[in-house]
């Protein structure tokens with residue numbers, strides 16, 4: 015395999031057969047020795063074409079006699095790749111985008127259709143020259159945003175109901191950006207200044223995140239993250255700023271017992287251990303052993319000793335009843351707050367999968383509420399922006415369990431600025447410039463109060 019576009023096409027073929035985009039891309043990139051620049055182009059072409067699939071299909075529908083879903087899948091992928099470059103890659107000259115796409119068609123079984131591929135792409139260029147945007151859009155606001163920004167209607171609808179049109183559009187645009195990388199510095203091994211200096215001397219630009227004392231955002235490209243200074247030494251972990259907020263809300267104290275009910279791969283478990291100065295006990299529970307292996311690796315790299323792993327379903331761990339001072343439930347969710355990180359996630363979730371997740375989340379929160387000692391604290395968190403998995407789960411829990419109440423964040427905590435009138439926290443990415451998150455802290459009250 016020789017050129018970036020051919021490699022991107024091969025990955026897309028796997029994705030359309032059901033592979034996860036990141037897994038398929040990694041598999042192919044590992045087998046191919048490509049210069050950095052080409053790796054970046056392949057990554058951009060794969061993630062971009064997957065992410066912008068609905069918009070690109072709408073253009074094919076508009077420009078070809080046969081609709082996109084009637085085209086052979088491989089031809090559809092080739093057209094998507096070509097249109098993606100023309101529409102979203104300003105640095106690629108239009109002629110290069112057209113010629114390489116025609117070549118792809120020729121080399122992948124469509125030599126009889128090179129005229130069609132060439133004509134369709136050139137027609138797009140002609141229309142772009144004539145009007146601001148050649149893409150035809152319907153009046154209906156949900157479909158309009160869905161086609162323009164490439165999201166399924168149901169996701170647009172869920173956001174529209176919470177935000178209105180203008181903000182939903184901003185959120186859609188934000189979710190189509192290349193994701194940033196944040197680090198969380200491990201104060202047990204080093205400090206923010208030392209990491210900042212080490213990264214800067216390796217030519218990496220970073221910036222601090224307001225109110226988050228251990229966070230640094232990488233603002234220049236880095237190459238493989240494991241090669242950055244301080245990784246092997248356990249100086250830092252990769253963790254988005256909004257995920258860092260969760261452990262601050264839990265506010266664990268040295269020598270306490272904390273139960274992390276959905277812990278793998280351990281981003282929050284290790285943060286909790288750091289906040290507890292590695293004193294006390296953290297039970298890291300998860301039902302997926304492969305993900306727990308990652309947690310083990312992270313724990314070793316960060317040189318933490320207070321974490322103990324427990325493999326199992328947190329709906330069935332009676333040994334933890336009344337054992338925890340604090341319990342974290344970082345629940346499995348639809349991930350609508352992190353769609354920018356997973357190009358294909360928007361196409362994998364459905365309204366039905368959200369309903370199933372809400373049932374699982376409800377069961378989990380009911381079970382883990384038994385894990386706390388009297389007067390104990392729970393934090394419930396998700397990285398989704400779907401009310402059925404957030405406000406819905408918590409409101410139902412509180413309605414059925416009147417001895418629990420929401421405890422809003424303290425004024426001096428890093429979480430203060432994200433609190434809502436209801437006391438839960440909602441991070442909207444287009445406002446805060448970090449992953450979307452929901453989190454709430456609940457305390458069991460004494461009946462006598």
Ligand SMILES: C[S@@+](CC[C@H](N)C(=O)[O-])C[C@H]1O[C@@H](n2cnc3c(N)ncnc32)[C@H](O)[C@@H]1O
Pocket residue numbers: 275276277278279280281282283299300301302305326327328329344345346347378
């Ligand atoms: C959002 S992820 C947790 C991320 C983790 N807290 C972190 O910060 O790295 C949700 C986790 O829940 C686990 N999970 C799903 N259902 C579970 C259950 N019934 N009991 C325990 N773990 C479960 C999944 O395996 C997954 O690792």
